[in-house]
Amino acid sequence: MPELPEVETVRRGLAKLIIGKTVQNAATDNPKSFPNAQTDVDLYLRGAAVTSIHRRAKVLLIELSSGYTLMVHLKMTGQLVFVASGVRFGAGHPNDSLVNVLPDKSTRVTITFNDGSVLYFNDQRKFGWVRLLPTLEVLEIDFMKKVGPEPLAADFTAREFAARFTRRAKTSIKAAILDQTVVAGVGNIYADESLWGARIHPSRLVGSITGAEFELLYSELRDVMNLSIEKGGSSNQNYVNAEGKRGSYMDFARVFRREGQDCHRCHALIEKSRVAGRGTHTCPMCQVV
């Protein structure tokens, strides 16, 4: 799924829709999607109000008045879709929505609020999860301890960005930028998009990237992510925001899923290959190995 811009889009939508609401109940038919015991739900979720919603890397943190937090990872195909009371579908209009009547066969967790509204966690591939844990323990989770800095933070500099890569000098720049311990929130789409922007071939070894190239990659990464947030993220297949609506960044993509089409810079044809085990999109003229 969902990389940083998509998760941030969901966060912003949810913040408008569910802050202040009180949870009535939560249920799942798949323990892997929501592993907490019913006693946790009864004690710390039912009757708790949503106080704030944060994002760290690709993880959503829904804070509750009970001192607990609902931690959510959408992985590849997760969705968090809010449905107002008395409504059966996720978006205002079927034309801009991938989600119609909810729940559907991909619904894994259903969270109901006291006012009759519902938050659905849908996840076709079941890789994603929701878990309830004490807010004070969120930062003790392994992933949270190891994850790198937020690339869009105001105080995150190009110098710091470049320094994060030195540990991974002998791997490809694509593998390194996808490594969540190097920088947080970059996935396959924005890796390819930012590398094209910086004219760096994804297979290049980190050790061969110059200081000037790192500086360019830093600004390209921030630019593509900020643009994507502005466009509501990328919807290839499953991704929708909290209202069930698609994002439009793919209309602005320069290489991702554009194999066989023109490079916007040099008009060579975009190619698709495999780097770091992932489908990888490059311009053969602009990005030289």
Next chain:
DNA sequence: CACTTGACCTGTCCGC
């Protein structure tokens, strides 16, 4: 440690 690969799942698409 750094690095690579396969596993976790379901659905879709493509070639035979």
Next chain:
DNA sequence: TGCGGACAGGTCAAGT
């Protein structure tokens, strides 16, 4: 139309 295989936005665990 059916069937097998590759592939899909992400992490993990296990291997070298």
